[in-house]
Amino acid sequence: MKRMDDVVQAVTYRFRPDAELQAEIARELRAHLEDAVAAARAEGKDDAQAEEAAVRAFGDPDEVAEKLWQANRRRMRLRAIAKWTGRLVLMPAGIFLALWLCTAMLEFEVMRTALSGSSKLSPPWLENLYSNLPPRPSLNDAQRLALEANSSLEKWDQLILLCPDNPVYRARHYIVFLVREILGKEPLLPSNPKLFDRAVALLDAGEKADPSNAFWNYMKADLLMYVSGAAKQEEDLSFTYEGPARGNKPTTGYGERLIFADRAMFERGLDEYRKGLTKPFYKSYAVELNEELRALRESPSTLLQEIRLFAESATVLLPDLARMRNMSRGIMAYAALLIKEGHPQEAEALIRTAPVAGVQLGATSRWVIDLLVADAMRQITLRQGAALCERLGKRDLAEQALALARKESQQEGKFLQKVDPNGEEAKFVGEHAGLLGSLIFPLVVPWSDRSILIDLQQAERFLAERTALGSLALSYFIVVGWLGVGTLWNLWRHRKDTGGPKLYFIGWRRLGWIALIAVALPLAAYVILTRAFAFGSAHYGINYQPARVVFEMYGAALLIFGLSLFLGWRAARLSCREAGINDRAEFRMSVRRSLLPVLVACFLLVGIVSQAYLRYGESSAVKALSQPGRRPVLDETDYVAWKDYRDYLRALPDHGALPADEIRR
Amino acid sequence: MEFRSDLVKGSVAPIVLKLLSERERYGYEIVKIVNERTQGAFRWKEGTLYPCLHQLEADGLLSSVWREAESGKQRKYYRITRKGRAQLASRTQEWATFSKAVNALLMGATA
Numbered sequence: 135m136k137r138m139d140d141v142v143q144a145v146t147y148r149f150r151p152d153a154e155l156q157a158e159i160a161r162e163l164r165a166h167l168e169d170a171v172a173a174a175r176a177e178g179k180d181d182a183q184a185e186e187a188a189v190r191a192f193g194d195p196d197e198v199a200e201k202l203w204q205a206n207r208r209r210m211r212l213r214a215i216a217k218w219t220g221r222l223v224l225m226p227a228g229i230f231l232a233l234w235l236c237t238a239m240l241e242f243e244v245m246r247t248a249l250s251g252s253s254k255l256s257p258p259w260l261e262n263l264y265s266n267l268p269p270r271p272s273l274n275d276a277q278r279l280a281l282e283a284n285s286s287l288e289k290w291d292q293l294i295l296l297c298p299d300n301p302v303y304r305a306r307h308y309i310v311f312l313v314r315e316i317l318g319k320e321p322l323l324p325s326n327p328k329l330f331d332r333a334v335a336l337l338d339a340g341e342k343a344d345p346s347n348a349f350w351n352y353m354k355a356d357l358l359m360y361v362s363g364a365a366k367q368e369e370d371l372s373f374t375y376e377g378p379a380r381g382n383k384p385t386t387g388y389g390e391r392l393i394f395a396d397r398a399m400f401e402r403g404l405d406e407y408r409k410g411l412t413k414p415f416y417k418s419y420a421v422e423l424n425e426e427l428r429a430l431r432e433s434p435s436t437l438l439q440e441i442r443l444f445a446e447s448a449t450v451l452l453p454d455l456a457r458m459r460n461m462s463r464g465i466m467a468y469a470a471l472l473i474k475e476g477h478p479q480e481a482e483a484l485i486r487t488a489p490v491a492g493v494q495l496g497a498t499s500r501w502v503i504d505l506l507v508a509d510a511m512r513q514i515t516l517r518q519g520a521a522l523c524e525r526l527g528k529r530d531l532a533e534q535a536l537a538l539a540r541k542e543s544q545q546e547g548k549f550l551q552k553v554d555p556n557g558e559e560a561k562f563v564g565e566h567a568g569l570l571g572s573l574i575f576p577l578v579v580p581w582s583d584r585s586i587l588i589d590l591q592q593a594e595r596f597l598a599e600r601t602a603l604g605s606l607a608l609s610y611f612i613v614v615g616w617l618g619v620g621t622l623w624n625l626w627r628h629r630k631d632t633g634g635p636k637l638y639f640i641g642w643r644r645l646g647w648i649a650l651i652a653v654a655l656p657l658a659a660y661v662i663l664t665r666a667f668a669f670g671s672a673h674y675g676i677n678y679q680p681a682r683v684v685f686e687m688y689g690a691a692l693l694i695f696g697l698s699l700f701l702g703w704r705a706a707r708l709s710c711r712e713a714g715i716n717d718r719a720e721f722r723m724s725v726r727r728s729l730l731p732v733l734v735a736c737f738l739l740v741g742i743v744s745q746a747y748l749r750y751g752e753s754s755a756v757k758a759l760s761q762p763g764r765r766p767v768l769d770e771t772d773y774v775a776w777k778d779y780r781d782y783l784r785a786l787p788d789h790g791a792l793p794a795d796e797i798r799r
Numbered sequence: 800m801e802f803r804s805d806l807v808k809g810s811v812a813p814i815v816l817k818l819l820s821e822r823e824r825y826g827y828e829i830v831k832i833v834n835e836r837t838q839g840a841f842r843w844k845e846g847t848l849y850p851c852l853h854q855l856e857a858d859g860l861l862s863s864v865w866r867e868a869e870s871g872k873q874r875k876y877y878r879i880t881r882k883g884r885a886q887l888a889s890r891t892q893e894w895a896t897f898s899k900a901v902n903a904l905l906m907g908a909t910a
Binding site: 158159161162163165166168169191192193194198202205206209271391491512774 | 874
């Protein structure tokens with residue numbers, strides 16, 4: 135059969151730059167010649183004669199070669215362009231897309247925390263709460279400094295020099311000073327008069343700039359009491375009172391016993407406290423500072439930035455509130471001491487006015503956290519005050535104080551319904567809120583509108599999906615890279631083979647079908663499924679957790695990946711069989727080369743579809759979270775019960791002080 | 800009888816289109832049918848059929864697909880496209896007019 139092969143070789147020789155086309159034409163011509171030989175043999179010719187007849191009937195190979203070349207020139211040129219486009223554009227595009235999708239993995243840390251079931255995000259993440267929100271252009275020095283300051287005392291020092299009259303900055307400056315230099319360094323202060331003097335100077339300057347705010351007086355009172363050694367409080371076993379009821383059970387609380395290192399210092403603090411009582415309000419300006427800093431930055435545009443704003447609202451350090459609560463206990467303990475020492479009138483005056491501080495804090499509050507502390511202060515002062523009034527023999531006053539305390543703590547759902555960790559709300563949060571909802575629970579979740587938890591859950595779901603798609607991209611990336619390297623290695627190994635290894639492209643139509651079946655269908659099914667789940671979750675309370683999303687996404691990803699591998703391999707095998715390739719090594723090579731474009735094409739499709747999906751998801755999640763009223767500021771939010779409590783505090787006569795005995799009698 | 804190549808040249812494309820308009824066929828089948836129908840009068844250089852098929856395919860008049868023939872072997876089948884049918888109609892019309900004119904000139908003069 136040598137002559138027949140010669141003819142095929144001669145006709146197709148010019149097509150060798152396009153191995154695939156050459157193989158196809160050779161195959162077609164060989165089939166023709168085989169048919170012609172078979173026909174001649176059927177007429178009774180022997181093999182040699184039959185082949186000669188077939189070759190003669192075929193005509194001049196050179197003439198056919200020239201004409202075939204002419205007929206296929208345009209096709210060859212187009213195929214060459216497509217091939218080079220594929221090499222130059224498709225592969226880099228696929229790899230670029232892979233890397234782009236992989237960036238979703240950057241959120242992996244967040245998701246890992248979410249999936250581990252921890253209720254707290256790791257501190258480094260919180261440190262960078264605002265770092266993703268770029269500052270607005272054209273800020274002045276002070277504004278830029280305010281953005282950078284965070285918990286850096288040095289920067290706050292500088293800022294105070296720039297803006298000495300800004301009470302918001304001054305208050306935060308003192309809080310940072312308190313945290314960095316005073317709290318937790320107990321023995322340091324009395325032996326470090328410089329530091330003490332500096333604290334007092336800061337507070338005096340603050341009061342001068344902001345005279346109607348009790349913050350400065352109470353912080354100074356707290357400082358003096360702290361330095362007096364009275365911070366070492368112990369339970370006073372002789373001083374019990376009726377604590378807030380838990381369920382229907384009354385509880386018993388213990389007052390504190392003061393131990394002084396320097397009683398005069400404590401009494402100086404008491405004077406400062408009394409001065410604070412005359413001021414109209416208490417503010418540490420946490421909300422105001424947040425608003426100011428937020429205004430200095432660009433608006434959040436990504437989901438993560440939105441979520442960060444949420445998390446931030448739940449994690450701001452407010453050490454001054456803890457000091458305020460401490461101070462209330464200290465005052466009541468001092469009143470108890472005064473009674474023991476035989477100064478009933480002085481003690482009564484303290485007891486009567488002690489509930490005022492809570493009102494000063496709560497009545498102008500714009501934050502639920504302030505109201506929670508205000509409530510705690512009111513409960514401490516009223517209930518302990520009631521017990522102390524008993525001891526003073528002021529039964530009426532005692533009853534009045536206790537009645538108030540009970541009213542404020544027991545009006546279920548009216549004012550401050552403290553959340554029972556085993557109660558319905560906690561259960562609801564556990565099931566619906568996911569990580570973010572749990573994080574801000576119970577401080578900023580308005581119970582009148584629980585849909586915020588659904589929104590947060592949606593946000594988390596998209597984080598989860600992004601992570602899963604990022605992982606899918608990574609696996610694609612690895613496989614495409616592996617195939618690419620394998621192909622290059624094979625090319626190099628076969629570099630000396632005559633004719634070179636042939637590239638059998640499976641064809642665009644097959645490629646299109648594979649991409650559709652392997653990518654579009656699983657993704658579409660996944661989207662429909664998750665939408666259905668999300669709908670069910672919102673409407674029927676199905677427990678839909680981010681962890682499940684990740685597993686589902688991995689399932690979908692695996693399906694896509696497996697399908698595209700299988701279909702690509704099958705298409706390559708079919709192409710090889712059509713081309714008459716039976717050699718195993720050559721077949722493997724062709725499979726590898728056919729899989730590569732299949733995977734890259736699938737990859738492009740996955741990338742485009744999933745990016746579009748995630749963009750849509752992210753924008754709708756951002757939209758839901760950035761609705762007005764979703765910020766934990768009372769004035770803008772529909773915290774009906776909390777607002778009621780604030781209004782109640784505002785309406786109290788005499789700033790909520792207990793009435794003087796003389797008036798009642 | 801062997802025809803002059805320039806005479807054959809113009810007729811191959813319409814003949815191929817005509818045969819493929821009946822049903823899809825592969826290259827050797829076309830040759831075989833031409834030989835049968837003309838009782839061998841049309842002795843084509845068989846190889847020249849393929850450039851013609853490829854050209855028609857490149858022009859979008861034909862489409863091709865590899866599939867199994869009755870013999871069980873894989874053959875490349877050609878099928879006429881819609882555009883091919885339109886072309887066939889106009890070529891047939893053209894041929895009728897042309898042959899009538901040639902007949903009138905070549906035969907009519909002696910009649």
